[in-house]
Amino acid sequence: MTNELDSIFMRQALALARKAAKLNEVPIGAVITCNNVVVAEAFNLKESTQNPIGHAEILAIQEASLLKSNWRLSDCTLYVTLEPCILCVGAIIQARVGRVVYGAKDPKAGAIESVYQIFKDKKLNHTPTIESGVLENESAVLLKSFFKALREMRLSQ
């Protein structure tokens, strides 16, 4: 169930997504909390770093594990502004993230509810609690503005 803290941490993830947009990265931000303390913050850096797996969730998960010196994040919550893709769902499984809260759906690559429903599979050895639609509109508006500006820039070139 969504709570007030979810909105607070998602707002922080949205602020990180805006930082990504300033670097011409698709605006996606992520925050990881453990016992309601922020242990990692990240935003999409795929293009800037030419890292194919430089997604916000991946960077946040690695940062949290580094800080905790532990690959298990079962007592943690991952907040991310957009529904995770297959890669990031795989990372969530590997890190045993306890809870995942996301904003907008991703109709093109979302692997929780939109294109794939990986966590609905009973074959998995780990399934986090899922909360979706938290500040969904803010995230969707941010992404739409980014892609609109990108199209306009390309048309003017």
Add this chain to the structure above:
Amino acid sequence: MTNELDSIFMRQALALARKAAKLNEVPIGAVITCNNVVVAEAFNLKESTQNPIGHAEILAIQEASLLKSNWRLSDCTLYVTLEPCILCVGAIIQARVGRVVYGAKDPKAGAIESVYQIFKDKKLNHTPTIESGVLENESAVLLKSFFKALREMRLSQ
């Protein structure tokens, strides 16, 4: 189609897997080649580094992209001793790896043919060429010996 070079590069990946075993890591190794030149070598380091995504494929993909300063690895082949999991299949998609060659099947977590068949899905924007079963037996024997030794060690404790 498997060729002689596939066996050569898979043998190199198996040698890397043995290095993982020496560190008490599940023995999985990976090599990436571009135009038949090795650009990355890695082995599973999940426990040693407490990195939940420290799989051989992930480390090799990141290394190859770093070397090429390019997240696109469409002209590359990933050799890995064990069938990739969901996370690694996600990374292969993100990096647009052109060809994937693997050894043993993974009946517990394999996401190409065993547990999931993610690349059979027509919804994906990228599907690599797949070759499986290259030096399959060598990889399977290595993994079985590792887990047998681990069980014996735990029983003697």
